[in-house]
Amino acid sequence: MIKYQPSNNKQNIYAIGLFLLTLLFSQINIPFISSGSLPDYLVAWSVGVMLLNNKQYGILTIFFAGLIADILIGQIIGQYAFTFILTYAILFFIQKMFAIQSYKQRTITGIILVIVALLTTNITSTTYQTNFHETSIVLKLITTIITFLVYQLIIYIKLKEN
Amino acid sequence: MAKKTENKRLRLFTQESPTFLFVILIICSIVLMSLDHRYHMHTHLKQKIVLVRTPFQWIINAPSRLIASIDYYLSEQNKLQQQILLLKTEANLFQLNQQKLRLLENENRELRKVLNIKNVIKNEIIVGEIVLPSHSNGVSQILINKGLDDGISLGSPVMNNQGLVGQVVRVDKNLSTIKNITSNNFAISAVSESGAISTLIFGNGSPYLKIYRLPAYEKLVVGDYLLTSGLDQIYPKGIKIGKVIKIIPTNNIQFNEIIVQPMTSPESFSQVMIIKSDNP
Structure with a gap:
């Protein structure tokens, strides 16, 4: 069982550093994966950071991070802000109803949140269509979950160091 | 005592609960999305923050530039x-x-x-270099190093030596964004090489283009090329769009679905030609 430490400056630096890296990753093409199937790095980052310590990264911080992402790489202003707030709200209520403490529990919660966030970004997307290339969405979901797990692992290793 | 405080904090609608803030922020986000969708604030904002985006693009391009320069020096x-x-x-x-x-x-x-x-065909062409990235956050797009200063306007058609590439969807001072023909919701008025069949081709986010309902009596066969018809007044007539690779019968026997392989793919070229258009 992992006991997450109260927030500190190092956590903030990791979160900001990961955010900048995420912005960079979201502009890089991966060979052999079509652009529609590439992971939504920002969703993976937001869920990872919220699970790290959602008391430290308050709702306003998450909202403004979403707005910055929207302005820099988003399709429409407010899309990521909306997604992040909704994910944050769901996590808030999950944490009120269930005692999530172990690493496994956090990971499963994270995967559920990633699915919710991806669905929200798809629904609010300006290019959303019901007949959108189905395989791309499934692949995107898988790649985003993998990205989230990597972020979660990075955060876990860094917390262990602390 | 500690337990009591914990219980109080776990209540859904206590004073500490940010439910009110959630609702306010969600409303703010929806208002922002609606305003942006109506007034296209995002486009204007992106033009103004080009200075912030440029270092990101420089960093992203750095590895490919490095590989290209190493390759150049090592070439025999x-x-x-x-x-x-x-x-x-x-x-x-x-x-x-x-x-x-x-x-x-x-x-x-x-x-x-x-x-x-x-x-009716005007052939004033501007040649642009493709700048990475070829996608932004999962949406396929091409960024080129020509913009308003070079006379590019919104909606101009873009092609290369192989065929149609797409259309300019955003123009900044020195950069332009091109929407690829395979992007979702992309539609082009097309005609077969013989000129007998006229139809609409759609992009759907996959690497292929589609004709959703082509009458079964139309004699289109696998291997036929489709060209721009010029009817849309955007793309000049006669630019190659793609090649028919599959004809799929639909539930309605009167129509077929056609899969078209585009002539160009974003990975296959480094330069594009932008056709100056009077009808953006």
């Missing part, structure tokens, strides 16, 4: 000489073709004069 002299020879041969062939084309163009002009047909 023989290989380069062979390439020069090949290019010279190609240039000679192109010159020969150009002469033929000039003759045909003159002949065409004279015939148009005789038949009193106006020349």
